[in-house]
Amino acid sequence: MPIQNNDFKKKILQRILKSKKYKYIHPPTIERILDSLSTKYEKKTLEKEAKRKLHQIWGAYFSRPNFSKLLSKIKSEYQSGKSREVILRELLMLQTSTKERLPIFEEYYEQIFNITDIPESITEYGCGINALSYRWINHDISYTGFDVDSELIHFINSIFKLFDQNESAKAKLGDVFLFEEFRPADVCLLLKVLVLFDRQKNDSSLDIMKAIPAKFLVVSFPTKSLGGVDKGMEENYRKMFYGLISGLPWNVSEVIFENELVFVVEK
Numbered sequence: 001m002p003i004q005n006n007d008f009k010k011k012i013l014q015r016i017l018k019s020k021k022y023k024y025i026h027p028p029t030i031e032r033i034l035d036s037l038s039t040k041y042e043k044k045t046l047e048k049e050a051k052r053k054l055h056q057i058w059g060a061y062f063s064r065p066n067f068s069k070l071l072s073k074i075k076s077e078y079q080s081g082k083s084r085e086v087i088l089r090e091l092l093m094l095q096t097s098t099k100e101r102l103p104i105f106e107e108y109y110e111q112i113f114n115i116t117d118i119p120e121s122i123t124e125y126g127c128g129i130n131a132l133s134y135r136w137i138n139h140d141i142s143y144t145g146f147d148v149d150s151e152l153i154h155f156i157n158s159i160f161k162l163f164d165q166n167e168s169a170k171a172k173l174g175d176v177f178l179f180e181e182f183r184p185a186d187v188c189l190l191l192k193v194l195v196l197f198d199r200q201k202n203d204s205s206l207d208i209m210k211a212i213p214a215k216f217l218v219v220s221f222p223t224k225s226l227g228g229v230d231k232g233m234e235e236n237y238r239k240m241f242y243g244l245i246s247g248l249p250w251n252v253s254e255v256i257f258e259n260e261l262v263f264v265v266e267k
């Protein structure tokens with residue numbers, strides 16, 4: 001029987017928000033997940049299923065540092081003369097996808113902008129720590145990254161401020177399923193997030209891509225699993241992506257990196 005009892009859901013929400021692992025997730029995101037699962041699961045299993053879903057969203061991608069300690073350490077290192085670039089490189093090592101891009105960030109954005117031209121504005125949804133690759137994007141471009149991780153958003157903005165980038169670069173708390181409207185931009189980055197969005201809501205990624213008001217969408221997929229094994233992922237994601245957008249009048253270019261397949265879509 002679907003769970004209608006809101007007090008019961010609120011109690012679960014409070015418990016999840018107290019848990020070490022999930023306390024920084026945007027509460028409306030947890031509420032949304034509880035609502036979607038409560039039509040399928042009984043009271044007994046709802047909390048466990050919600051945590052399982054939350055783990056799928058990002059448990060696997062991130063060994064979480066203590067962000068407030070890390071920020072104090074960075075501030076003192078920066079004051080003692082450590083360069084921005086070295087600090088950013090160390091931070092980008094924190095997540096697997098940014099760690100993989102680290103040796104190629106310059107080339108990564110250069111190849112994308114060869115197709116899109118240098119944009120004036122960029123948005124990024126599910127940005128994670130990739131927001132800190134702004135240094136390699138270009139300082140004149142206005143950048144807004146959105147994510148559901150409140151602590152990460154705060155940390156990224158503190159780094160933008162420390163490095164005087166906060167006029168043009170910002171991170172904001174935002175769930176792609178809860179926007180009334182997406183922010184317009186020349187280029188929108190959706191890096192390694194489509195599968196995650198579909199896992200949260202079946203077949204949602206095409207609707208999200210259609211709804212985003214950007215001239216170009218940059219959509220990427222991993223071509224190696226987290227364990228580093230290539231299981232024909234490139235070909236599978238290519239088939240999946242062209243199937244997804246078939247029939248739409250979108251121009252697609254591909255950029256292929258060692259660990260990532262990137263589609264640049266002109267809408």
Ligand SMILES: C[S@@+](CC[C@H](N)C(=O)[O-])C[C@H]1O[C@@H](n2cnc3c(N)ncnc32)[C@H](O)[C@@H]1O
Nearest residue numbers: 061097126127128130147148174175176191192
């Ligand atoms: C696999 S990481 C990818 C990070 C980044 N795009 C990259 O490729 O380096 C996925 C990110 O999406 C965020 N995320 C998951 N679901 C989201 C949602 N519904 N709305 C916004 N962000 C979301 C997670 O918090 C996480 O930071």
